[in-house]
Amino acid sequence: MKIPISYNLRSMRARPVSTALTALGIALVVAVFIGMLALANGFASALVKTGSADNVLVLRKGADNEMSSSLDREASSILASVPQAARGDDGHALVSAESYVVIPLGRIEDTTGMANVVLRGVDAEAWKVRSNVKLTQGRLPASGQNELCLGAKLVGRFPNTAVGQSMTFAGRPWEVVCHFTAGGSAFESEMWGGSEQVMPALRRDNFQSVTLRLADPGAFEEVKRSLEADKRFTVDVHKESVFYAQQSQLLGNILRILAVLITSIMAVGAIFGAVNTMYAAVSSRMPEIAVLLTLGFKPRSVLASFLIESALIAFIGGVVGCLIALPLNGLVTSTTNWATFSEIAFAFRITPVLLLAGLVFAVVMGMLGGFFPARRASKVPVIQALR
Amino acid sequence: MALVEIRDVYKSFTRGAEKIDVFAGLTLDVEQGNFTALMGPSGSGKSTLLNLIAGLDKPTSGTVRVNGSEVSAMTPTQLAGWRSENVGFVFQSFNLLPVLTAFQNVELPLLLTRLSKKDRDERIKIALGVVGLDDRMDHYPRQLSGGQEQRVAIARAIVADPTLVLLDEPTGQLDAKSSQEVLSLLARLNDEFGKTILIVTHDPAAAKRAKRQLHLEKGTFVEQAELVP
Amino acid sequence: MKFWTLLRANLGRHKRRTFLTITSVALALFLFASLRSVITTIGAAAQFGSARRLVTTNSTGFILPLPVAYANRLEAVPGMEKVTWANWFGGQYGDGKRFFATFAVDAKSYLDIYPEMSVPADQKEAFLRDKGGALIGARLVDLFGWKVGQNVTLRGTIFPGDWIFTIRGVYTPTDPSINDDALMFHYDYLDERTGHKGNVGWYILEIDKPDNAAQIAKTIDDQFKSSPYPTKTGTEQAFNASFATMWGNIGLLMNTIGLAVVFAILLVTANAMMMSARERTRELAVLKTIGYSDRLLFGLVLAEAGLITITGAILGLGAAKLLYRATNFNAAGFLPGFDVSWATIATGGVIAMVLMLASGIVPAMQAARLPVVAALRNVE
Numbered sequence: 003m004k005i006p007i008s009y010n011l012r013s014m015r016a017r018p019v020s021t022a023l024t025a026l027g028i029a030l031v032v033a034v035f036i037g038m039l040a041l042a043n044g045f046a047s048a049l050v051k052t053g054s055a056d057n058v059l060v061l062r063k064g065a066d067n068e069m070s071s072s073l074d075r076e077a078s079s080i081l082a083s084v085p086q087a088a089r090g091d092d093g094h095a096l097v098s099a100e101s102y103v104v105i106p107l108g109r110i111e112d113t114t115g116m117a118n119v120v121l122r123g124v125d126a127e128a129w130k131v132r133s134n135v136k137l138t139q140g141r142l143p144a145s146g147q148n149e150l151c152l153g154a155k156l157v158g159r160f161p162n163t164a165v166g167q168s169m170t171f172a173g174r175p176w177e178v179v180c181h182f183t184a185g186g187s188a189f190e191s192e193m194w195g196g197s198e199q200v201m202p203a204l205r206r207d208n209f210q211s212v213t214l215r216l217a218d219p220g221a222f223e224e225v226k227r228s229l230e231a232d233k234r235f236t237v238d239v240h241k242e243s244v245f246y247a248q249q250s251q252l253l254g255n256i257l258r259i260l261a262v263l264i265t266s267i268m269a270v271g272a273i274f275g276a277v278n279t280m281y282a283a284v285s286s287r288m289p290e291i292a293v294l295l296t297l298g299f300k301p302r303s304v305l306a307s308f309l310i311e312s313a314l315i316a317f318i319g320g321v322v323g324c325l326i327a328l329p330l331n332g333l334v335t336s337t338t339n340w341a342t343f344s345e346i347a348f349a350f351r352i353t354p355v356l357l358l359a360g361l362v363f364a365v366v367m368g369m370l371g372g373f374f375p376a377r378r379a380s381k382v383p384v385i386q387a388l389r
Numbered sequence: 390m391a392l393v394e395i396r397d398v399y400k401s402f403t404r405g406a407e408k409i410d411v412f413a414g415l416t417l418d419v420e421q422g423n424f425t426a427l428m429g430p431s432g433s434g435k436s437t438l439l440n441l442i443a444g445l446d447k448p449t450s451g452t453v454r455v456n457g458s459e460v461s462a463m464t465p466t467q468l469a470g471w472r473s474e475n476v477g478f479v480f481q482s483f484n485l486l487p488v489l490t491a492f493q494n495v496e497l498p499l500l501l502t503r504l505s506k507k508d509r510d511e512r513i514k515i516a517l518g519v520v521g522l523d524d525r526m527d528h529y530p531r532q533l534s535g536g537q538e539q540r541v542a543i544a545r546a547i548v549a550d551p552t553l554v555l556l557d558e559p560t561g562q563l564d565a566k567s568s569q570e571v572l573s574l575l576a577r578l579n580d581e582f583g584k585t586i587l588i589v590t591h592d593p594a595a596a597k598r599a600k601r602q603l604h605l606e607k608g609t610f611v612e613q614a615e616l617v618p
Numbered sequence: 619m620k621f622w623t624l625l626r627a628n629l630g631r632h633k634r635r636t637f638l639t640i641t642s643v644a645l646a647l648f649l650f651a652s653l654r655s656v657i658t659t660i661g662a663a664a665q666f667g668s669a670r671r672l673v674t675t676n677s678t679g680f681i682l683p684l685p686v687a688y689a690n691r692l693e694a695v696p697g698m699e700k701v702t703w704a705n706w707f708g709g710q711y712g713d714g715k716r717f718f719a720t721f722a723v724d725a726k727s728y729l730d731i732y733p734e735m736s737v738p739a740d741q742k743e744a745f746l747r748d749k750g751g752a753l754i755g756a757r758l759v760d761l762f763g764w765k766v767g768q769n770v771t772l773r774g775t776i777f778p779g780d781w782i783f784t785i786r787g788v789y790t791p792t793d794p795s796i797n798d799d800a801l802m803f804h805y806d807y808l809d810e811r812t813g814h815k816g817n818v819g820w821y822i823l824e825i826d827k828p829d830n831a832a833q834i835a836k837t838i839d840d841q842f843k844s845s846p847y848p849t850k851t852g853t854e855q856a857f858n859a860s861f862a863t864m865w866g867n868i869g870l871l872m873n874t875i876g877l878a879v880v881f882a883i884l885l886v887t888a889n890a891m892m893m894s895a896r897e898r899t900r901e902l903a904v905l906k907t908i909g910y911s912d913r914l915l916f917g918l919v920l921a922e923a924g925l926i927t928i929t930g931a932i933l934g935l936g937a938a939k940l941l942y943r944a945t946n947f948n949a950a951g952f953l954p955g956f957d958v959s960w961a962t963i964a965t966g967g968v969i970a971m972v973l974m975l976a977s978g979i980v981p982a983m984q985a986a987r988l989p990v991v992a993a994l995r996n997v998e
Contacts, residue, residue, distance in 0.1 A: 115863040271642040275886035337866035473909025488627035
């Protein structure tokens with residue numbers, strides 16, 4: 003015979019303040035849990051979305067990020083003629099040799115707050131090699147002009163980023179001629195200019211990377227082998243998607259570890275709160291429990307009933323926690339990805355799976371907290387409880 | 390001047406929409422050193438009268454004077470201080486703090502004084518000695534019998550040497566033997582130590598031990614019997 | 619104080635509840651202290667810097683190089699006392715999972731300008747004499763078990779290939795904000811192996827008087843403004859401070875979580891206090907009959923809440939301060955000098971007070987306002 007849930011609901015309503023306080027405590031833990039993992043998610047997904055599985059990124063051997071790499075013009079032109087490269091509508095190979103540097107810019111709300119913004123020197127092919135890049139305003143930079151196209155996440159967060167305005171660095175003005183989006187990826191935190199303008203401004207003659215689209219994505223291993231064995235240069239060949247995903251590991255792991263640590267400690271507190279509440283609930287309901295037992299309900303049912311009650315309270319807390327965290331979704335924040343030493347802006351990303359995890363977490367907390375009190379309730383000797 | 394002077398006291402409660410008059414113009418004197426029993430049926434207002442004398446409640450009109458002070462006109466803060474010096478209260482259900490030992494329970498009123506720990510300890514031992522429980526000082530209430538608990542309560546009531554000892558049905562939860570112990574103790578407190586005692590009771594045995602009996606019925610005294618001139 | 623017995627007895631009434639509540643407070647304040655210390659550590663690093671030291675970088679972007687030839691011209695600037703330079707090397711050891719800073723420096727002048735890096739005299743001599751030698755931070759000895767005299771191989775990321783160094787000395791920073799896990803080697807060695815390009819990462823300068831800093835900085839930057847490698851010069855402190863801002867909004871994140879933590883713990887404590895209060899109405903009424911004033915009872919209830927929160931605070935804040943010190947925690951090098959400051963502890967104490975008030979005020983007021991007669995009647 004199972005004790006009906008209505009009994010638990012009535013009991014919860016009879017102690018509204020205690021129930022509410024406990025649920026709210028759990029809600030806060032769940033909210034922090036979801037918030038921090040959403041932060042880690044958003045960061046990781048921005049980077050994962052950056053690379054495509056169809057593209058190949060070539061860097062100098064040993065370089066662990068684009069900035070450390072260096073490929074001279076000769077190597078770059080050899081790489082540009084790789085036979086497995088796909089061809090665009092105009093017949094040109096989809097290969098992009100790029101220059102990469104970070105420029106410290108002052109943030110708009112506090113110009114002493116520096117961010118290392120990526121400046122990528124590209125040519126016309128870059129826009130085609132990266133299929134997720136789309137212009138939202140303006141036109142592509144013209145060749146021969148000091149013009150910039152800004153990723154969407156830079157707009158409004160740094161001074162002079164509107165189309166038509168002029169940003170100054172490397173000792174000269176650069177006119178902003180367009181904005182672009184890139185599917186929420188890291189490219190949206192970058193400034194793109196013509197490489198023939200960018201490289202002289204930086205006093206550089208070498209590119210940092212060559213990216214090419216494979217006509218047949220399955221040819222990756224073949225391309226990797228032949229390029230890495232080529233005696234004319236020493237390079238590492240990466241699948242673009244894998245490379246960028248790896249760049250998220252350092253900070254992504256830190257955020258996830260932090261999330262687990264912080265919410266674990268908070269969870270212990272919330273569980274203790276639940277323990278207190280449930281023990282008090284059991285104490286005050288001793289006579290009722292005795293009545294239930296004399297009526298023939300098994301001790302196991304009493305245990306289950308109290309466990310369900312603490313799970314219910316926790317579940318309500320979990321729902322409230324999800325609601326508290328939900329407004330974070332889509333909120334844009336930024337930090338320096340220490341792996342690449344560059345600024346990346348990304349949005350909190352709450353997924354249905356994450357919300358579900360939050361609810362499960364809540365219920366687990368509740369049941370952990372309610373276990374010993376529930377066991378005490380089920381072990382009550384009837385005579386004592388009736389006294 | 391009597392120790393307790395109750396003059397023309399009216400007291401009424403409102404329960405819901407009803408107004409219940411407990412006393413209408415009650416007048417009473419209690420002399421120093423009296424041992425008075427207050428008796429009467431349920432609802433006659435015995436406990437209410439006790440509460441008025443202790444300053445736990447205020448009359449609707451009229452005055453209550455104890456030891457010269459107009460208790461009915463004091464503020465709650467003044468009353469608290471006054472009570473700590475002048476009143477010792479004993480309840481039917483003992484009302485000892487279960488988390489404190491007998492010794493610590495008796496100490497409670499003394500914490501309100503400026504006495505040093507040494508002085509406090511001395512008085513507690515004396516009080517527990519008077520009630521005959523100095524060998525159980527470190528026991529918790531749950532380790533004491535009902536009669537012993539009540540005697541600790543009495544020790545607590547007298548430890549600060551109050552002017553007045555008020556007891557509300559002190560033998561109500563005790564068996565015959567324990568009741569006798571407690572009542573003998575009260576008689577001794579009155580005879581040997583000259584304590585003024587006012588006891589509300591149903592128990593005829595308790596009433597017999599008192600030197601004066603007051604019967605309260607529907608808010609007025611019905612008969613007064615002086616057992617000892 | 620004389621009511622101590624009563625307070626302690628009340629808390630001992632439900633030992634488990636008291637224990638759980640104190641532990642919750644301790645955990646929450648431990649967490650709070652940890653989060654806050656992230657902010658204070660970053661802040662302390664941002665403030666580090668001698669008032670007489672300036673840093674000169676390429677003004678276009680500090681990852682771009684400056685010519686080593688600038689050194690002479692910098693030395694000639696009026697007010698200049700010392701000049702040294704360094705390059706970011708970016709080497710990896712082993713699987714590269716444990717990151718640590720690697721620099722090429724102009725050894726003699728660098729150690730001269732940074733007396734905060736303490737090296738035993740004989741080790742310093744050995745390092746200066748060996749062009750292929752390396753100076754390592756004390757923590758690297760613990761991390762990798764490296765010993766003086768040993769060879770280590772680093773994998774270059776910016777400068778490709780395997781680089782072998784001989785450890786000649788171990789430095790210990792005298793200021794906690796300086797990383798104790800860096801590896802330094804000779805600039806000449808790097809320059810030689812990379813074809814004598816003469817590229818420097820940044821210059822560190824020591825000037826005669828701090829008051830001259832702004833003027834000297836301007837002199838330098840004006841001098842190189844129109845050259846192919848324009849400079850940006852500022853105080854060392856400004857340089858470190860701008861590094862700190864690269865973390866972004868970490869302050870807001872830590873503070874928000876900290877707030878949530880404190881609020882959550884408030885709920886737990888308030889709940890526990892409320893439960894205790896509910897169970898004690900009769901006893902409070904009895905105390906009132908004895909003559910305990912409303913104000914006294916108010917204070918006693920509040921004091922009870924205070925005992926819980928303050929005990930929890932002492933445990934939690936104390937544990938934080940001791941634990942991080944004892945484990946020499948520095949977040950794998952990202953937060954050098956990580957420490958729970960006394961200011962943080964004081965803030966934690968204030969939070970404990972606020973917790974006491976917030977969790978105790980309602981039960982305390984209820985105790986003060988308790989109508990004695992009614993409470994006793996309900997019970998008799």
